[in-house]
Amino acid sequence: MSQATQTSTRRDVLGTSALRPDGVAKVTGQFEFSSDLHAEHMLWGATLRSPHPYARIVNIDLSAAYKISGVEAIITAEDVPGKKTYGLISSDQPVFADQVVRYMGEPIAAVAADHPETCRRALAAIKVDYEILQPVTDAEVALLPNTMPMHPDGNLIRHQRIIAGDQNLQGEVIVEGVYEIGMQDQAFLGLEAALALPDPGGAGVEMWVATQWLHEDRKQIAACLGLPETKVRLTLGGVGGAFGAREDISLQVHCALLALRTSRPIKMQYGREESFFGHVHRHPAKIYIRHHATRTGVLQRIEAKMYFDGGAYASTSSAVLINGVTHIQGPYKCANATVDGYAVRTNNPPCGAMRGFGVVQACYAHESQMDKLAAACNLSPVEIRLINAMQTGDKLITGQVVESVAPVARCIRETDAIAMPAPLAKNADPLELVGGTGLTSLPENIVRGVGWGVSIKNLMYSESFDDFAVARCRLSDGVATLKYATVEVGQGFVVLAPQIARTILGVDEVVLDTVDTGIGSAGSTSASRQTWMSGGAVDGACRLVRQKLFEHVGAKFDIDPMRLVVEDTDIVDMIGDFRISVVEASTGVVIDETFEHHHRPTEELDADGQGNCHVAFAFVAHRAVVDVDVELGLVKVIQIATAQDVGRVLNPVAALGQIEGGIAQGLGLAIMEEIVLDNGKMRNPSFTDYLLPTALDAPKVVAVMIEEPEPQAPLGAKGIGEPPCISVTPAIAAAIRNATGKELPRVPIRPQDICL
Amino acid sequence: MSVGNEIYSLTVNGEHHQVKDAWIGESLLYVLRERLGLPGAKGACEQGECGSCTVIIDGEAVCSCLVMAATAIDSEITTVESLAKKNGLTEVQDAFITEGGVQCGFCTPGLVVAIEHLLNKNPDPSELEIKEAISGNICRCTGYGRIFEAVTTAVATRKAARN
Amino acid sequence: MSVVVPRTLTDALSAMAANPSALLLQGGTDLMVEINFNHRKPVDVIALRRVAELRAVKIDGKTISIGAGLPYQEMETGQIAQLVPALGQAARTVGSPQIRAAGSLGGNLGTCSPAGDGLPVLSALDAMINLRSASASRAVSIHEFMVGVKRNAKMPDEIIVSATMPIVRGWQGYAKVGVRNAMVISVASCCLVVDRAAGTVAVALGAVGPTVIRCRQAEQWLATKVDLKQTATIDAKLAAEFGQRVATEARPIDDHRSTADYRRHAVAKLSGRLLQRSGAQ
Known part of the structure; x- marks a missing residue:
């Protein structure tokens, strides 16, 4: 039932394009995703959700549903034995709505039955009487003094200001704008799914679940079940993508509750429509911003007001807000700032983590502003960015000094050096034109545009959070076995971890143990943090094992262990000519070490937004080339050139895959992906109407990886997951502006925004 | 089973499979995954908009989520599970x-x-x-x-x- | 509950006569979505996928009849694409390759969504829809067949057998606007057919009204401006005015896919472009 342990035997050390150990299972259809799990005598679980964004629950009548043959249990808020609410940062979200629903899709009840269709019929038979309330769906309105709070915690989730330097400075050049970012969905393909097995007598529960962070899930599940954490055991079920949407609890508590109630295994899995309601999204944001600069384009001061719509429950909104306000200066030097940021509760769907986490919104605003500034100062987009490019040692508006390697200017220059794509041929195939097989546009209808985006992104968690990672390495008979709770969502830690072990230990064969809560936390697979954090933990555990192995060899052969090093697959004496293979040296011994990796401590921001709140930063530049049918407002992205500050490339193919994949998601936000809301109601919860980029929408990506090893990072490598999707969105928007001359203050840019 | 009583057989990857007590509305994707032990085809949209459930039916690549399983009784169905041969991957x-x-x-x-x-x-x-x-x-x-x-x-x- | 998979049209019709409430299933690309999304609960089903007559293509000198169950992929290339180029172009824009292997004109006609890609072509060509019941056959003009949003003139005991359309001498084309470069439901679409022999033009619009819309006034206006029996270059000004006139006949709405204003604008541009393309060849 659990994922098979995975073995790889190639000599693939760090720096090579080692192959994913789960590759064969994934290409043959054998890989077990969470939705593929089964158990004997299992029942199916399903969730009843509110059709209204805001309503009082007057009555719930379960009687008709219970009469349906095959229905085994129905649970509601009153059946939650432990804590009635959960949440990543503040526990404000009910397991089931209790008396009031605050967003469309909020869970009200869950059913266990013998077949998914029986579940659907039972859900349809549950009668809920609502008193419909007027939803508040605008973040600024939600903060008005006469707006009633919709939650006991109030409508303001968090306010943070940043006050830096001269508060009255007026630049020779001032540009301003109001920018809006729509609600994006992570749209991972592998829908939410879990299997729960109850312990006899309801003493505990064992779960296989697709998540980003097993230990955090366990903490929240156990609290809601009213069980000690030790009685809740989680194993990672195969995860089909995450991008932030699996950081919050979705079906976990419901599934466990049904298992305990029925004393039978429960499988739950969402369909696509339910998935849109069942997980958090990227925060829509509205940003009012003013840049002050000298006539020559030197940035002097930023004023900004930022509103992040958190939807009905807090999720990670307060952390998203901090990322937004602290990144609003972009990768540019700026001494003075006046920033106010608000994370706000509304009756829209809850928002939380998505790749880029608050920085995507900030970047769209600051990059749009940099282009305005360039125009006002008669500079090119490249010139304005080079003039202001941040360097290591610069002080941020939070007062924090950038200690990370910061090759911002190099990212820009190397991107600029990438060859432009060939001009559109007069006889181009329709598939190369805007509209593709729709035969919408001919070459004469198309205008080409070029635009830029550059960004800064924090790595790991911030504001004093110690998101440590634990790994264990066991070496015996030439085989290294790695154990950790690091979640693989597709990003490739399963290939990186063996690369680390082979490099450090000189072994060839590395076995990956089951990923579960049977070891300490690895933290979340998010915030571009696992290469640094879990990579650091695996590296640390392997180094401890290597040290023990040296001591063992030293004692056995009477050599000072200090003189021993690993060279390829051998242990050699740096001074003498002693040499022994790692396989031979480790035969008959068992060395088992665990390492806990912590990043350096960070601080919370003070009331004026000052403090060393971030661990480290990564940078990237994007240049977009787009073709626009200006008359119809349609866009095809032709090329994305990018140079990314990666620290060190640990697996070239995997790194390129992260870059290309992130770019596609940023492209989606720029021109097609948006959850359309109408007074709190989601209008497009399906893949017919929530459009994701297809193979014919994917641009040619030309990527340069800038390798300046990061001294703070255990492997010299920075996280690379988030940066690709951040500044590509404003780069595409800028390219469309370049082609059309329109201001385009909002993403996604819709056809009517361009041509009407 | 409370919702269905269909009995039919399908030919998948050259083998005949009996499907019993099925609900008529079950898609081929559901039957392959939940009844025949062939979870290789994946469901991600249930409306033919993602291609994750692609299988070959009578020589054509189609979305198995849009095929009513009980109507595929006389078809040759090929799934990802049959591609790799004993001597390795394609x-x-x-x-x-x-x-x-x-x-x-x-x-x-x-x-x-x-x-x-x-x-x-x-x-x-x-x-x-x-x-x-x-x-x-x-x-x-x-x-x-x-x-x-x-x-x-x-x-x-x-x-x-x-x- | 039952599933019938008839091999012949006669068998299908008797199955329908025996069970008038049975659900007719062609390619499944619409109905299975409704079932998967819990909007429809089938009890008895008659699956038409094995009825060879419904996949037949019949050509006489003047007309072509396309079986209601013929998958769109069969129309993208080959004889149909040659004889009815607009249908070939429209077929290629339907969903994805997987959808085009299953979806058919019968499905578009049965669902009768104004966004169905095949329908503007049938409208522009004044196609006849051939219906059959156990007791009778009849042919209905496409214009009378499409009654309203997702409503058509098919009687419960009838099967859509085929669509018959003329083989027209003259330029024809289909163009579509969607927000993605592949696999996208039409936000607005347009089919334009020039009949050189008759000296007429036909324009039909998709996704801008409760059903597909024929723009008869714009068609007639154009006939007064250009001799459509001659191959003539269409200047941009004329094309633009034609587009404007086409747009006034559209009846679009705002929805989650687009706005009424944009749709009206889009069909003006699409029809103008198609007209110019017709003159360029």
Whole structure:
């Protein structure tokens, strides 16, 4: 039932394009995703959700549903034995709505039955009487003094200001704008799914679940079940993508509750429509911003007001807000700032983590502003960015000094050096034109545009959070076995971890143990943090094992262990000519070490937004080339050139895959992906109407990886997951502006925004 | 079973399977995954908009989520499970691994089936033919770059094997 | 509950006569979505996928009849694409390759969504829809067949057998606007057919009204401006005015896919472009 342990035997050390150990299972259809799990005598679980964004629950009548043959249990808020609410940062979200629903899709009840269709019929038979309330769906309105709070915690989730330097400075050049970012969905393909097995007598529960962070899930599940954490055991079920949407609890508590109630295994899995309601999204944001600069384009001061719509429950909104306000200066030097940021509760769907986490919104605003500034100062987009490019040692508006390697200017220059794509041929195939097989546009209808985006992104968690990672390495008979709770969502830690072990230990064969809560936390697979954090933990555990192995060899052969090093697959004496293979040296011994990796401590921001709140930063530049049918407002992205500050490339193919994949998601936000809301109601919860980029929408990506090893990072490598999707969105928007001359203050840019 | 009493048989990967006590509304995708022990086809949209559930029916690549299983009784159904032979992976499967076409892997089985189908009909597709052929298979992780690379590699390998 | 998979039209019709409430299933690309999304609960099903007559293509000198179950992929290339180029172009824009292997004109006609890609072509060509019941056959003009949003003139005991359309001498084309470069439901679409022999033009619009819309006033206006029996270059000004006139006949709405204003604008541009393309060849 659990994922098979995975073995790889190639000599693939760090720096090579080692192959994913789960590759064969994934290409043959054998890989077990969470939705593929089964158990004997299992029942199916399903969730009843509110059709209204805001309503009082007057009555719930379960009687008709219970009469349906095959229905085994129905649970509601009153059946939650432990804590009635959960949440990543503040526990404000009910397991089931209790008396009031605050967003469309909020869970009200869950059913266990013998077949998914029986579940659907039972859900349809549950009668809920609502008193419909007027939803508040605008973040600024939600903060008005006469707006009633919709939650006991109030409508303001968090306010943070940043006050830096001269508060009255007026630049020779001032540009301003109001920018809006729509609600994006992570749209991972592998829908939410879990299997729960109850312990006899309801003493505990064992779960296989697709998540980003097993230990955090366990903490929240156990609290809601009213069980000690030790009685809740989680194993990672195969995860089909995450991008932030699996950081919050979705079906976990419901599934466990049904298992305990029925004393039978429960499988739950969402369909696509339910998935849109069942997980958090990227925060829509509205940003009012003013840049002050000298006539020559030197940035002097930023004023900004930022509103992040958190939807009905807090999720990670307060952390998203901090990322937004602290990144609003972009990768540019700026001494003075006046920033106010608000994370706000509304009756829209809850928002939380998505790749880029608050920085995507900030970047769209600051990059749009940099282009305005360039125009006002008669500079090119490249010139304005080079003039202001941040360097290591610069002080941020939070007062924090950038200690990370910061090759911002190099990212820009190397991107600029990438060859432009060939001009559109007069006889181009329709598939190369805007509209593709729709035969919408001919070459004469198309205008080409070029635009830029550059960004800064924090790595790991911030504001004093110690998101440590634990790994264990066991070496015996030439085989290294790695154990950790690091979640693989597709990003490739399963290939990186063996690369680390082979490099450090000189072994060839590395076995990956089951990923579960049977070891300490690895933290979340998010915030571009696992290469640094879990990579650091695996590296640390392997180094401890290597040290023990040296001591063992030293004692056995009477050599000072200090003189021993690993060279390829051998242990050699740096001074003498002693040499022994790692396989031979480790035969008959068992060395088992665990390492806990912590990043350096960070601080919370003070009331004026000052403090060393971030661990480290990564940078990237994007240049977009787009073709626009200006008359119809349609866009095809032709090329994305990018140079990314990666620290060190640990697996070239995997790194390129992260870059290309992130770019596609940023492209989606720029021109097609948006959850359309109408007074709190989601209008497009399906893949017919929530459009994701297809193979014919994917641009040619030309990527340069800038390798300046990061001294703070255990492997010299920075996280690379988030940066690709951040500044590509404003780069595409800028390219469309370049082609059309329109201001385009909002993403996604819709056809009517361009041509009407 | 409370909702269904259909009994029929399906021919999948050359083998006959009895389906009992089924609900009539079950899609082929559901029956393959939940009743026949063939979970290789994946469900991600239930409306033919993602291609993850692609299988071959009577020589055509279709979305199994849009096939009512009980109506496929006289068809030859081929799923991803039948592609790899005892002596190893197909060129397409192998190239997906070596070129980085796999990340989370959820779209992979559907893509592999769609591409095998393409190459069987058109052994030497152009770049645009490849893109159009897989434009119904959504991948959220890779941005498609490594997938195009994988198809190019597979085409070359197959060509070399023919010569 | 039952599933019938008839091999012949006669068998299908008797199955329907025996069970008038049975659900007719062609390619499944619409109905299975409704079932998967819990909007429809089938009890008895008659699956038409094995009825060979419904996949037949019949050509006489003047007309072509396309079986209601013929998958769109069969129309993208080959004889149909040659004889009815607009249908070939429209077929290629339907969904994805997987959808085009299953979806058919019968499905578009049965669902009768104004966004169905095949329908503007049938409208522009004044196609006749051939219906059959156990007791009778009849042919209905496409214009009378499409009654309203997702409503058509098919009687419960009838099967859509085929669509018959003329083989027209003259330029024809289909163009579509969607927010993605592949696999996208039409936000607005347009089919334009020039009949050189008759000296007429026909324009039909998709996704801008409760049903597909024929723009008869714009068609008639154009006939007064250009001799459509001659191959003539269309200047941009004329094309633009034609587009404007086409747009006034559209009846679009705002929804989650687009706005009424944009749709009206889009059909003006699409029809103008198609007209110019017709003159360029």
